[in-house]
Amino acid sequence: MDSSAWGLLIQGAWTTLWISGISIAIGVVMGLLIALLRVAKIPVLHQLLGVYISLARATPLVTLVLFIFLTAPTMGINLNRNVAGIIALTLNTTAFNAEIWRSAFNNFSKEQREAALAIGMTPWVYFRRIMLPQITITSLPGLVNEMSFLIKGSPAIAVIGVVDLTRVTNRISAVTYDPLPPILAAAVLYMLIISLLVWLQRLAERKASRLAV
Amino acid sequence: MSNWDILWSSYDVFLSGFYNTLKLFGLSAVLAFLMGSAMVFLLEGSRPRLKVPLRIFIDGMRMLPFLILAYLLYYGLPSAGIRMSAWTAGIIALVIYHGAYFAEILRGCRATFAQGQVEAAIAQGFSQPQMFMRIILPQLILKTRGLLGNQLIILLKDTAFLVIITVRELTAAASSLSSTYFIPMEAFIVVIGFYWLISIGLELFIKMIGRFGAKRGFENA
Amino acid sequence: MPETAAVSIRNLSKSFDGTEVLRDVSLEVQPGEVVSILGSSGSGKSTLLRCINWLEQPDRGDIRIAGDRIGVSDSGKPMSRRELAGMRARLGMVFQGFNLWPHLSVLRNVTEAPIHVQGLSKTEADERAMALLEKVGMADKREQYPYTLSGGQKQRVAIARALAMQPKVMLFDEPTSALDPELVGEVLGVIKDLSKEGYTMVLVTHEMEFARAVSDQVVFLDKGIIIEKSHPSEFFENPKTDRVRRFLELEAPAV
Incomplete structure (x- = not known):
């Protein structure tokens, strides 16, 4: 593989990273919002969100990407490939993140709320200053784990022609006629990205276990 | 004719896609589970030479996207002189990849297993394979049923990646119907419904194992 | 001697x-x-x-x-x-920690080795096991699973399990x-x-x-x-x- 092939590969890796990065950022926040709405158990909305989560968890990313990219034009929306990819990845990861946040909420001790209200905190201050920081720490290992899963699922966007780290190997081998080296090189780059996340997950776990004591 | 009527007229395309996805899923789920169990068996007891290579293989797979493995088998291996159909490459990729994940789930649980039970089996004269099959594996399954169920759902979803290497499965059916008749919305809704159905079926199956386990006092891990 | x-x-x-x-x-x-x-x-x-x-x-x-x-x-x-x-x-061995197999019923804990190690038929093994469970006073619990038993009951089942192999020494x-x-x-x-x-x-x-x-x-x-x-x-x-x-x-x- 020559330097132009490596250049393409790095571009592919960058595409994978920024598209996944945006989806992860939106997905973590949206997941928190959905978890809050679900914990509030608002009738109808609770059930609707439940159906969304169940559907999103059961739908393959490839299928979701195709669905969004092909359906949008029929509704008169012109979607750019990258945006379609981001929407699909976000819809997917949000559902998983919502469940991670929700389980942290459900496992949070009720006594702290009483203690906070007893010293005169308003519910909002209690949520922002006491509950959220702790829940973020306990959720973090799960959230980082889900980030790894999202990166591993991100090649799905190749199906609509986004040239990510997986699809770029086709492009390189179209010139070199030898697909094996770029595929192996892409595999190594994926391993680097995922191992970084695994390392972060371990850090997060250590932090979370300190909180548990 | 409404879009739904058009879809109904080509229900056979859906059915064959559905059938192919089920076949891919069923076959590779069984083989991957067998492979994962076999790896955990090989990690048992006195085989230190196998420990490191198996560890590297399992961790390696867990750091790769599934599609890149499918690419490697389908596009990459022919330049090393190994050529196979998209279907074969797809099945092999699913089995190897998810076999490693199953192995990791079972191994993690095996590591927390009470040694006394194993000693009791040894003292009763069980051979290694018998003990693994009759004493260890059933308990690993009961204890890790939740994780195994999640992995099965991930496996199901990974079958959809194979549309990219031209396997004619369920997502491929939706894709080809939507481009033939230009009715993507309806076609994909039907297909997503199918995936949902299989997932719910899998969840019920895991619940059944759960009842089986609860009767024996096994908590879900 | x-x-x-x-x-x-x-x-x-x-x-x-x-x-x-x-x-x-x-x-x-x-x-x-x-x-x-x-x-x-x-x-x-x-x-x-x-x-x-x-x-x-x-x-x-x-x-x-x-x-x-x-x-x-x-x-x-x-x-x-x-x-x-x-x-x-x-040799039959009884352990301090009982070491019953939790996924098997009391009866199956006792018949497991006779069937799969000694090659007894299920009927023979069941008969032998029931006689032993009778002896240790656990026959009425044969369908129960270990986690429902007290420590003493578990140990009595473990004794029956060891005896079921008809060992020369316990x-x-x-x-x-x-x-x-x-x-x-x-x-x-x-x-x-x-x-x-x-x-x-x-x-x-x-x-x-x-x-x-x-x-x-x-x-x-x-x-x-x-x-x-x-x-x-x-x-x-x-x-x-x-x-x-x-x-x-x-x-x-x-x-």
């Missing part, structure tokens, strides 16, 4: 990480005999018991079960797994140490019945009164060495060494 010893241990030594746990231990158990191994914790008594069925491999010395050497085949090489499994099936490794005091009696009762039926037994225990009542021979281990080996009446009433006297004062409070 008129009969082949049920268990014959000769010059057994064993170390863990450089610490000698057993030093040149020799012991014979005759058929029908009940032998109790006593000693304070760390004396090596459990290790000695676990060497008998090769759960621990001794460094030196040999062990014979009814004349056949365990662990080492006739050619002098270490036994294959299969040969070892065959020898172990001739080994008990502190069978009542993990039990609540009020449950000790039911397990000791079962073991006592077995001794009356003529089973050959080797037991490691902390129950002095019990050891005195059931044993034909008492062995006292201290730092891996047998320092006393005698009839229980002799051992408890007339210990030969100061070490045993001190031990008895500590272990057996005045009733």
Whole structure:
């Protein structure tokens, strides 16, 4: 593989990273919002969100990407490939993140709320200053784990022609006629990205276990 | 004719896609589970030479996207002189990849297993394979049923990646119907419904194992 | 010697990480005999018991079960797994922690090895198991799963499970140490019945009164060495060494 092939590969890796990065950022926040709405158990909305989560968890990313990219034009929306990819990845990861946040909420001790209200905190201050920081720490290992899963699922966007780290190997081998080296090189780059996340997950776990004591 | 009527007229395309996805899923789920169990068996007891290579293989797979493995088998291996159909490459990729994940789930649980039970089996004269099959594996399954169920759902979803290497499965059916008749919305809704159905079926199956386990006092891990 | 010893241990030594746990231990158990191994914790008594069925491999010395050497085949090489499994099936072992298999019912815990190791038919194995469960008073619990049982009940099932292989010798490794005091009696009762039926037994225990009542021979281990080996009446009433006297004062409070 020559330097132009490596250049393409790095571009592919960058595409994978920024598209996944945006989806992860939106997905973590949206997941928190959905978890809050679900914990509030608002009738109808609770059930609707439940159906969304169940559907999103059961739908393959490839299928979701195709669905969004092909359906949008029929509704008169012109979607750019990258945006379609981001929407699909976000819809997917949000559902998983919502469940991670929700389980942290459900496992949070009720006594702290009483203690906070007893010293005169308003519910909002209690949520922002006491509950959220702790829940973020306990959720973090799960959230980082889900980030790894999202990166591993991100090649799905190749199906609509986004040239990510997986699809770029086709492009390189179209010139070199030898697909094996770029595929192996892409595999190594994926391993680097995922191992970084695994390392972060371990850090997060250590932090979370300190909180548990 | 409404879009739904058009879809109904080509229900056979859906059915064959559905059938192919089920076949891919069923076959590779069984083989991957067998492979994962076999790896955990090989990690048992006195085989230190196998420990490191198996560890590297399992961790390696867990750091790769599934599609890149499918690419490697389908596009990459022919330049090393190994050529196979998209279907074969797809099945092999699913089995190897998810076999490693199953192995990791079972191994993690095996590591927390009470040694006394194993000693009791040894003292009763069980051979290694018998003990693994009759004493260890059933308990690993009961204890890790939740994780195994999640992995099965991930496996199901990974079958959809194979549309990219031209396997004619369920997502491929939706894709080809939507481009033939230009009715993507309806076609994909039907297909997503199918995936949902299989997932719910899998969840019920895991619940059944759960009842089986609860009767024996096994908590879900 | 008129009969082949049920268990014959000769010059057994064993170390863990450089610490000698057993030093040149020799012991014979005759058929029908009940032998109790006593000693304070760390004396090596459990290790000695676990060497008998090769759960621990001794460094030196040999062990014979009814004349056949365990662990080492006739050619002098270490036994294959299969040969070892065959020898172990001739010994029944009861553990301190019961070690029942939680995914199997009481009945299936007892029939598991007879069916899958000895090759008995399910009917034969069930019949044998029910007779044994009857003997230990657990027949009515045959369909239950281990987690529903008390410690004493678990241990009685574990005894039936070991007996189901029709072993030549029963080994008990502190069978009542993990039990609540009020449950000790039911397990000791079962073991006592077995001794009356003529089973050959080797037991490691902390129950002095019990050891005195059931044993034909008492062995006292201290730092891996047998320092006393005698009839229980002799051992408890007339210990030969100061070490045993001190031990008895500590272990057996005045009733």
